[in-house]
Amino acid sequence: METWQLALELNQDREIVAGSAKALARAIRRGADLRIGTEFRHNEHIDVQSTNPGLIRETAEFGVTYLLDDHWTAGFMNLRMPITLLGEDGFGPRAGMSFFLYNQDGQQAVANLFFEGDPTAPSTRAGAANPHPDMPKSHLQETFDADTVAPSRNFIYDFDCFRFYVRDNWQEVLSHDSQGTVLAGSLESLADAFGRGCEVKVGIRGLCNDLSARSSKPIEHEVFVRVGSGYYYYCDDRLFAAGNHPLIRVAPTIPLLYASRSWDVGWLLSRTDGVVARWLCDPPWRIFRKAWRTATCGGLSGRRHANAVERVAESRRRQATLCVVVSSGSGTPNMPRLTDTSCASDAACFRSTRGVLMKGARR
Numbered sequence: 001m002e003t004w005q006l007a008l009e010l011n012q013d014r015e016i017v018a019g020s021a022k023a024l025a026r027a028i029r030r031g032a033d034l035r036i037g038t039e040f041r042h043n044e045h046i047d048v049q050s051t052n053p054g055l056i057r058e059t060a061e062f063g064v065t066y067l068l069d070d071h072w073t074a075g076f077m078n079l080r081m082p083i084t085l086l087g088e089d090g091f092g093p094r095a096g097m098s099f100f101l102y103n104q105d106g107q108q109a110v111a112n113l114f115f116e117g118d119p120t121a122p123s124t125r126a127g128a129a130n131p132h133p134d135m136p137k138s139h140l141q142e143t144f145d146a147d148t149v150a151p152s153r154n155f156i157y158d159f160d161c162f163r164f165y166v167r168d169n170w171q172e173v174l175s176h177d178s179q180g181t182v183l184a185g186s187l188e189s190l191a192d193a194f195g196r197g198c199e200v201k202v203g204i205r206g207l208c209n210d211l212s213a214r215s216s217k218p219i220e221h222e223v224f225v226r227v228g229s230g231y232y233y234y235c236d237d238r239l240f241a242a243g244n245h246p247l248i249r250v251a252p253t254i255p256l257l258y259a260s261r262s263w264d265v266g267w268l269l270s271r272t273d274g275v276v277a278r279w280l281c282d283p284p285w286r287i288f289r290k291a292w293r294t295a296t297c298g299g300l301s302g303r304r305h306a307n308a309v310e311r312v313a314e315s316r317r318r319q320a321t322l323c324v325v326v327s328s329g330s331g332t333p334n335m336p337r338l339t340d341t342s343c344a345s346d347a348a349c350f351r352s353t354r355g356v357l358m359k360g361a362r363r
Contacts, residue, residue, distance in 0.1 A: 111152035150283030152258035
């Protein structure tokens with residue numbers, strides 16, 4: 001049975017009643033998986049017209065996690081479709097994704113990417129925070145791009161509790177900089193874990209720097225997400241490459257929030273030579289664009305895509321580090337701290353579970 005531990009618990013007033021923010025940050029820094037449990041009443045949150053006061057417990061998976069300024073944590077639901085719990089068809093009225101965002105202090109936000117409807121130009125101004133008189137526990141703060149296919153809003157809902165659970169059984173096996181220079185661990189350790197069917201997670205530093213306001217210095221941050229759409233190891237060239245699960249990028253702030261033109265979503269291809277290729281969706285327009293940093297490794301070479309939105313290789317504002325981890329399956333793995341490296345583009349941090357007998361392992 002997989003072990004999940006309570007790292008932090010907040011009450012309805014978002015006060016700490018168990019664990020600590022430091023414990024949560026330590027786990028996320030090690031690449032831990034995150035689930036957040038909440039409790040609420042049906043007629044206070046789901047259907048305010050209902051006479052059903054039944055208590056509902058929700059535990060949601062946050063497949064993308066952020067560590068900001070080495071102490072602040074946040075997580076994203078990256079696979080959630082709009083649903084209706086008691087509706088006839090079980091889903092919301094409009095096909096799309098719901099990218100919920102929870103911070104360690106209970107601050108919440110959500111951005112949608114609807115698959116239906118015509119794209120329209122986004123607004124650069126925040127919309128009015130319309131209160132919900134029939135939902136007193138909901139406190140809407142800001143809305144953005146409400147009339148587009150990618151609306152977002154920042155809010156706080158007073159859940160009865162917030163429980164941050166972590167599965168902290170990942171172990172770092174490789175860390176390297178944007179040029180592929182190994183800083184810790186080894187490519188052989190990654191190849192060994194990968195060869196035994198292990199699950200892999202990648203962490204990327206400085207991934208969202210280009211979303212920050214150009215007049216300010218980006219907050220240091222690291223983003224963690226599983227890879228698994230494909231693992232590839234070129235044995236002769238000693239090159240590992242992997243595609244990740246869907247990932248939401250947001251301009252790094254504390255707390256982490258949505259705003260117009262400050263977020264996107266898409267996929268990465270991370271390689272151990274320091275290349276990170278990106279295929280990202282510009283949400284209001286629902287247009288996918290590619291960016292590929294030029295790099296070489298052995299007989300393989302990267303190329304810059306003609307439709308790249310930005311010249312990643314020429315960016316002067318990125319910081320990144322690549323590392324890889326494997327799980328010991330019990331207890332807390334003892335892993336080295338990641339090292340910041342100034343570089344021309346983002347690189348990745350691979351984390352992998354060890355095998356079928358280890359907790360968190362997948363075959």
